Amino acid sequence: MKHIHSYYSPNDLYNKIIEGLNEIGKDLSKVTLDDLQPVDEFHIRGDIATRDLIKLSNFTSDMHILDVGCGVGGSTRRLSHETGCCVTGIDLSDEYIDVAERLTQLLNMQERVKFHACSALAVPFEDNSFDGVWSIQMNMNVEDKLGWLKEVYRVLKPGGRAVLYEVCGHKNTPVYFPVPWAQDSSMSFLLPPELFRDVITSAGFDIEVWNDKTGLAQKAFAQVTEPKGEPDLPELGVHLLVGNDILTKAYNLHRNLDEERVSLIETVAVKR
Numbered sequence: 001m002k003h004i005h006s007y008y009s010p011n012d013l014y015n016k017i018i019e020g021l022n023e024i025g026k027d028l029s030k031v032t033l034d035d036l037q038p039v040d041e042f043h044i045r046g047d048i049a050t051r052d053l054i055k056l057s058n059f060t061s062d063m064h065i066l067d068v069g070c071g072v073g074g075s076t077r078r079l080s081h082e083t084g085c086c087v088t089g090i091d092l093s094d095e096y097i098d099v100a101e102r103l104t105q106l107l108n109m110q111e112r113v114k115f116h117a118c119s120a121l122a123v124p125f126e127d128n129s130f131d132g133v134w135s136i137q138m139n140m141n142v143e144d145k146l147g148w149l150k151e152v153y154r155v156l157k158p159g160g161r162a163v164l165y166e167v168c169g170h171k172n173t174p175v176y177f178p179v180p181w182a183q184d185s186s187m188s189f190l191l192p193p194e195l196f197r198d199v200i201t202s203a204g205f206d207i208e209v210w211n212d213k214t215g216l217a218q219k220a221f222a223q224v225t226e227p228k229g230e231p232d233l234p235e236l237g238v239h240l241l242v243g244n245d246i247l248t249k250a251y252n253l254h255r256n257l258d259e260e261r262v263s264l265i266e267t268v269a270v271k272r
């Protein structure tokens with residue numbers, strides 16, 4: 001797990017984000033969720049997907065939700081902002097968690113949005129302590145998927161819903177690397193959707209919603225071409241999170257989607 005941790009641990013990330021905001025002329029006292037979107041929503045279809053998932057979740061203002069693998073917390077904050085719920089985000093990367101806390105303070109959302117650095121395989125919360133769980137594109141880095149989903153099941157209250165939006169394998173192998181979640185195959189553990197579904201039910205969940213989003217992901221990446229020469233990167237973008245080879249990673253993701261090597265699944269699983 002160490003190499004996964006270091007993949008997601010860029011140096012001086014907060015200051016780089018602040019520099020980016022300055023370069024595009026943002027007044028730091030007026031930064032909004034929308035301003036941060038290019039860098040803090042690190043998943044396929046970004047904030048559009050987050051808003052779809054919020055609708056799907058039925059989470060409400062009286063709830064406390066756990067965001068597992070929250071990254072720097074863009075969708076954690078959006079979830080709280082749109083629904084009024086309290087959200088606790090956890091992530092393996094201490095650097096991301098530090099940045100998540102500082103960005104949340106910048107937006108003055110720290111009362112309802114908290115963070116904690118830990119592994120999804122050892123969640124430091126009591127049984128039955130959350131009304132809902134939310135996890136966006138983390139499973140790819142987790143080999144022990146049953147261990148992760150059992151932890152999700154344990155901390156969720158009975159009847160609670162887990163909203164998962166996850167990259168899975170597909171009909172064809174191997175996957176082209178690097179991809180946004182992994183530099184090479186040693187960091188990526190993809191199951192085909194039907195096996196992923198089996199692991200979710202093995203952890204004790206009932207599947208309430210199962211939507212294949214691969215077509216939408218293919219459309220989102222349809223225009224991505226093979227990068228040539230020096231990358232022309234924006235001031236704010238997910239390259240700050242995982243490196244300047246992001247255009248190669250995006251191109252490989254496009255190929256993997258089009259050649260049915262990876263798929264994208266949105267699901268809601270309910271604790272019995």
Ligand SMILES: C[S@@+](CC[C@H](N)C(=O)[O-])C[C@H]1O[C@@H](n2cnc3c(N)ncnc32)[C@H](O)[C@@H]1O
Nearest residue numbers: 008041042043069070071092119120136138141
């Ligand atoms: C592709 S990013 C997605 C981040 C965030 N959910 C988002 O959509 O912006 C994957 C995240 O999973 C985290 N992660 C990977 N393995 C993990 C583990 N075992 N426990 C907790 N977080 C993990 C990484 O540190 C990274 O922040």
